[in-house]
Amino acid sequence: MSTHTGPLAGIRVIDITLTVMGPYCTQILADLGADVIKVEAEAGDTSRHVLPARSAALGGMFVNMNRGKRSIVLDLKRDAGKAALQRLVESADVFVHTLRPQAIERLGFSYDALRAISPRLIYANLYGFGRNGPYAAFPAYDDVIQAAIGLAMLQANLQDGTPSYVATALADKVTGLHGVYAILAALFARERGAGGQELEIPMFETMVSFLLTEHIAGAVFDPPLSAPVYPRMVSRQRRPYPTRDGYLAVLVYNDGQWLRFFEAIGHPAWSRDARFASMSSRSAHIDALYEHLAVTLAERDTAEWLVLLRQADIPVMALATTQDLFDDPHLDAVGFWQRLDTADGPVRFPGPPVHFSATPSAIRRSAPALDEHGVAILREIGFSDAEIDKIRSRGPNPGGKS
Template sequence: MRGRGQGPLQGVRILDLTSVLMGPYATQIFADLGADVIKIEGPAGDTTRYLPPGHDPARGGMFLNVNRGKRSLALDLKQPAAREVLLKLAANADVFVHSMRAQAIGRLGLDYKALRAANPRIVYANLYGFGRNGPYRDYPAYDDIVQAASGLVDLQARLSNGVPTYLSTVVADKVAGLTGTYAIIAALFARERTGLGQEIEVPMFETLVSFAMVEHLCGSIFEPPLGPPEYVRATSESRRPYRTSDGYIGVMIYNDKHWRAFFDVLGNPDWSRDPMFASMRSRTENITTVLAKLATVIEGRTTDEWLDLLRKAEIPATQIATLTDLLHDPHLMETGFWEERDTQDGKLRFPGIPTHFSETPGAIGDAGPALGADSRDVLTEGGFTDAEIEALMESGAAIMPKMEEHDGQQ
């Protein structure tokens, strides 16, 4: 497979029993960075497979991207024989990661105790909605649910006339996925020093509360509180892209140096000497008034005029890009961010790996595989004989696609 095994995680083997987006995004990063990720799916496959659009109804665009570079092993884990297959494979794996609730993974007999018995050095990662030691532990969780529970929806309401809204991205899944990635890598690093595997828990809810509170805990870090949990600059109704005379622009005049440079651009008008503009503290205390004044000023010139003036003054500013714009963004094109290739699904465009390693660069593997496309290869590598593999296939404990589908898989 193109790209697999190239990168700083070359040689790491991951058994990936995750679905939808949080876990698959985490393991996509591992695959991009060289790990051998074996995606374990049930007979019906990951539900994300069936999200349109796509030429193949079982391999939609999101699935092709977030599962790139992985191999697919299809097992019916409700069958004891399939469970034994997974435990045998775990003996030579570095990581086992799942995204099931604690009760569900326990019913399958695949909790940490079982995997540790198969391999004491394994890193076992639980990626699920709510921490298992709290009263929410058995609640189902998807991105919308965790956005609502974590305070993000309430924060959005402050910018939309009090109407609760979700962010226009699956931020809970992706932040929790990234958190799972760094936690697993940290555990692998610790194992290199101690020789010990361990269990990791990455609950979406707690992760997103931590994420939201980075800036918003504010005065509530003190006991008794010195103020509510809210960073007022971020929640000000005036914090938004600014209207110019012919469109909109993103501007971030943040520190004292920026404001002095901005006033110089304007010719230091009388209002710029108002004490509320004098310091970070005074601007923050009057943030809505400060930003409202800025909005009025920005309306007086075109977007291009402001971009020219502000960039010369080294004040952060940018045009408002659409996602379509980004497909042809000159910076992304120049850096080679987008990677296009011809596949059985036609020409595909993948977003690139955002990190760069000078000595061990990663590489994007082929698009997400057909369900069970690699079952036979993975089982053979795991030490199963041809007769054992055939028996597993005949019983339905292991699944592979029809021969013509397998032959066409890249």
């Protein structure tokens, strides 16, 4: 288990993160071969306790997001716990936390404090809002960010005018992915001689950038040519289309696809309709176009449409549930699902989705039990058994606040 072969083999990551955003970021680093040491308080990461679970403090969501990591419990409010973390930092390449700026400062583990210990350290702040703005001290979770960036209001356009959240922790995961690429870029820059550095990956700013990729539309110009909304994305007609016996997802986009699509569905004359003849005109009349699609697709069964539209090379899929993914023939053929036998019983993971020909990523172990590797990690970084007993003691805090 200690022989890592991924592209990050030999990189050590200190992970002081909770819930989804930070653990997802460091999960990817672990899959890529990094030795990720998850530093937890005595109660453990809060997501440990999100059900369902086979055993206490090993809920399914936690098990997936913390696979491949090692766990150590340190009380960072005590001198001995602080000293242990400082020693860990000396051995580390990357430090990742999800505390608000004022909280990490109070603990004594700001970038300036840790840079004095390890100048080569890549230090990543993942939190709600950039520390130089008026929102810096606000707590933030995924739903709050979806609301603050305008996403919940965009969703209102698709329904009855009621705002709603996307049914996944989108802000957490997108920000976690930005954390991954920022850390990798900083490690690359360090290899080129730039040394260590501090990274700031705030959810709010990250998600505003992400959302406005296409929705900025005409607002990219000054003065604006339109509201910052991409009309196709908020059309109420943009939805899974009912067929005669189910639903179908069809996305016809460019000119060639539309020509083939109109032929395939038996309406070639639509390509000569001024409203639908070009990308610009289709964009201006997207609701009318999608209404035509909805009426037409309701005339045949799902299986018939899949054959017909795939013959025309049109992007199309039948609707699936999350349960369907576990029996998906494509995922099975590419070896997507990975199974491990653990002390807690067999587990099944969605495997790393990217592949490396020379340095393959892998899931090397399941998620750790709380403090499963604590003693071993402390020994690795040179603490004696007597010192370890002191670090792990729950008694008074000599020389400091208890």
